[in-house]
Amino acid sequence: MRIAYVCADPGIPVFGTKGASVHVQEVVRVLLEAGHEIDLFCRRTGGEPWPAAAAARAAGRLTVHELGRIRGEDVADRERRAMAADGDMLRAVTAAGPFDAVYERYSLWSTAGTAYAREHGVPAVLEVNAPLPAEQARHRGLVHTVEARAVVRQAAADASAVVCVSEPVAAWVRDHLARTGPAGRPAVVVEANGVDVDRIRPAAGRPDRPFTVGFVGTLKPWHGTETLLEAHALLRRSVPAARLLLVGDGPQADALREQARALGTAGAVETTGAVAPVDVPALLHRMDVATAPYPAAGEGYFSPLKVYEYMAAGLPVVASAVGQLPGVVEHARTGLLVPGSDPAALAEALHGLATDAGLRERVGAAARAHVTSGHTWTHVVERSLAAAGLPLAAREPAGVGG
Structure with a gap:
């Protein structure tokens, strides 16, 4: 098939390092590997595609249409x-x-992909990752609220299937569709994030180094990294050599460095800055345990991409028991769940793993088996297309892995 992939969100550089960027790249990778031709429509590329995708572009199987960022004098403009x-x-x-088909990542002001599908009578998948009007209003400001709500109703109604990253997001979409009348009722399904288990594998052996706790993600308040730094400081009382590796960058980077200095752990905390997806596996191999320390109060609709990557790397995961995480991590089997915003509980779980290598090995192996069995990006894309009545072509890989 020839597929139009539409990502009109100006905040997502499709070849960038953000979690949303990785999501775009992985869906495109799977579609290319299945033998489809892709036209990728976006506002920003953020750089060059990964090498195999660049080869697909050179061969005419991937065409990138970058329409440019949108400027304005103020929020309303x-x-x-x-x-x-x-x-x-x-x-x-x-x-x-x-x-032949459209795959659109829902963005705040775009109906272009599903509108094309409606006008030309072709199937369309609308992927919804968040209730964006609420996010925009909370974090950046939103003036045209009525219009933003109309966009999601129209985009969803024009789709053949709406694939939502979590059940709370699906409920939000269903509520909007209920206002469109019986004609605009596509299938609404839940499909969490996935992982490329070929790109991310367990390390070949564990080197002799200090016990290392890891985190991968944008350094923003809603990721709970300040709680992680407190827990790391507590852990070092019983495991003095324990180190903390923070992979990523963001607006909290300076505050976290200052917090580490105040806690007296600056020499044991390493920050990498922004990292390309291709470099993440090697950094995961430097960790013994990986964390998702989300706060107790916050947005519970997310699907944690980082957790699937941790599990693919065979790492035991310590995660907050908030939002969708209890449905991803099975406590004491594929990871450990702790209360959010509780550094003492997080430190206790980390201590248990630091002092029991066998537990780390068992939990990490179970985590890897779990994601391999049904949570790869190929599984995710195949089920997403199936919801719209589309097959993922069973063809030999075309050499476009991430």
């Missing part, structure tokens, strides 16, 4: 320009067609 730019995106998709 940017929103108006983004709404108008949706027409530009639809015209770009139409001009590049015809397409």
Whole structure:
């Protein structure tokens, strides 16, 4: 099939290092490996594609259409320009067609992908990862609230299937669709994040080094990294050599470095800054335990990409028992669950793993087996397409792995 992949969100550089960027890259990778031709429509690329995707582009199997970022004098002006730019995106998709199917990542102001599908009578998958109007209002400001809600209703109603990253997101979509009338009722299914278990594998042996606790992700308040630093400091009272490896960058980076200095652990905390997806596996191999220390109060609709990557690397995971995490991590089998925002409980779980190598080995092996059995990106994309009545072509890999 020839598929239009639409990501109109200007905050997602499709070849970048953010979790959302990785999600885009993995879906595109799976579609290319299945033998499809992809036209990728976006606002930002953020750089060059990974080498095998660049080869697919050179061979004419991947075409990238970068339409440019949207500027404005203030929030309201940017929103108006983004709404108008949706027409530009639809015209770009139409001009590049015809397409056999559309895969659109829902963004705040875009209906272009599913509108093309409706107008041309082809199947469309709409992937929804968050209730974006609420996120925008909370974190960045939202003026045109009514229009933003109308966008999700229209985009979802025009899709053949809406694939949601969690049940709370699916409930939010169903609520919007209930207001469109019986005609606009596509299938709404839940499909959490996945992982490339070929790209991310367990380390070949464990080197003789200090016990290392890890975290991968953007350094933002809702990831709970300040709690992790407190827990690490507590852990060092009983495991003095314990180190902490923070993989990623973000607005909290300076505050976390200052916190480590205040806790007296700065010499035992390493921050890498932003890291390309291709470099993540080697950094996971430097960890003995990986963490997802989300706060107790926060947004519970997320699907934690980092946790699937930890599990694929054969690492025991210590995660907060919040949101969707208890459905991902089975306590005492594929990881350990602790209360969110509780550094003492997190430190206690880390201590148990630091002092029991056998437990680490058993939990890490079970975690790897769990994601391999049904949570690879191939599983995710295959089930997502099936919800829209589309097969994932069973063809020999075309050499476009991430």
